[in-house]
Amino acid sequence: MPVTRTPAAATDVLRRQDPELAGVLLGETARQSTTLQLIAAENFTSPAVLAALGSPLANKYAEGYPGARHHGGCEIVDVAERIARDRATALFGAAHANVQPHSGSSAVLAAYAALLRPGDTVLALGLPHGGHLTHGSPANFSGRWFDFVGYRVHPDTGLIDHEQLRALARAHRPKAIVCGSIAYPRHIDYALFRDVADEVGAYLIADAAHPMGLIAGGAAPSPVPYADIVCATTHKVLRGPRGGMILCGEDLAERVDRAVFPFTQGGAQMHTIAAKAVAFGEAATPAFAGYAHQVVANARVLAAGLGQEGLVVTTGGTDTHLITADPAPLGVGGREARAVLAAAGIVLDSCPLPRADERGLRLGTAAVTTQGMREREMAGVAALVAGVLRGRVEARRARAEVRELVTAFPPYPG
């Protein structure tokens, strides 16, 4: 389901006025459309989303919320934020949406600010097991301001160790439990997390940054009925602008809103909020539901292909857009594999793996599915990845194959 047409007019203006910067834009556009984008957190937004991002709404200051702004002249942008909120609540079946977080990390920060005090104990997936930086990294505010305890994925199965989770919850009595990951390829059992949280009197925060687009398209279960607060990014599979959002019930709406503004953020970015509204509108269509299911179908074929080629696929497969795999049996570690594949025009991440000392690879199918690729292309991609890693396909030939593939499936036709 390729999107149509890049907003070339905007690039033309820049080309005339600032060729140096225009060169960067054109260079990046060329990079994105001549290499294979398998970064699990990325996607290609539609021209309509790009148009909202590059609109004069970027000029407007709008501290506060619709109808209650600290700046004058907000009556038009208020409409955009109301549309974004209404579309988000309708799309995800939530009572309340805050669409102002500047990023996924800002959304998580605001969720903690709404529910926690510094020093509180929080249970989250440990960082080596797929937790995000905001889930207690010492390099992040979360690790400095809260007392994080990490649960794990089971070293043998790669699945969240529910028994350990419950035991840790009983032992530490956390104020909040966080479910969500940067690298978990399977559905999360939100009902089980709710049960554990209820048993120990904890809040449940779902950080659904990765699966939010699958949830919108009905291709993954929703945390909304179970979590006190759901945080997400609006990019990734959801295919909106870079940004964050928070969903919650009416009971926490005021606390969440005050935690975003004025506690952790200043003026809302109205161009981004308008772009989020556009993306929520797109995500509510049957075409997007078809896209979300195709993303998963593609990921399953890619995971199976990598497994057949000898990589060790974590959990043996995927339920989502995301795959993690250990390339060690092919004689190469994750870091080196990422570099070798980059030289071949295949762009992906390395990531920690539950059992291995070396990093593994993390791949996703959101972007290639937006380009219109399907199962057949995914089987070819798995073979190409393995061929490059085994040294059977040299970089130059691989780059040519990649270019042929992405030329047949351009992200922005025309």
Ligand SMILES: Cc1ncc(COP(=O)(O)O)c(C=O)c1O
């Ligand atoms: C689970 C999770 N939480 C939070 C974030 C942070 O999002 P951002 O990079 O927009 O701050 C990410 C980003 O990848 C994520 O995967």
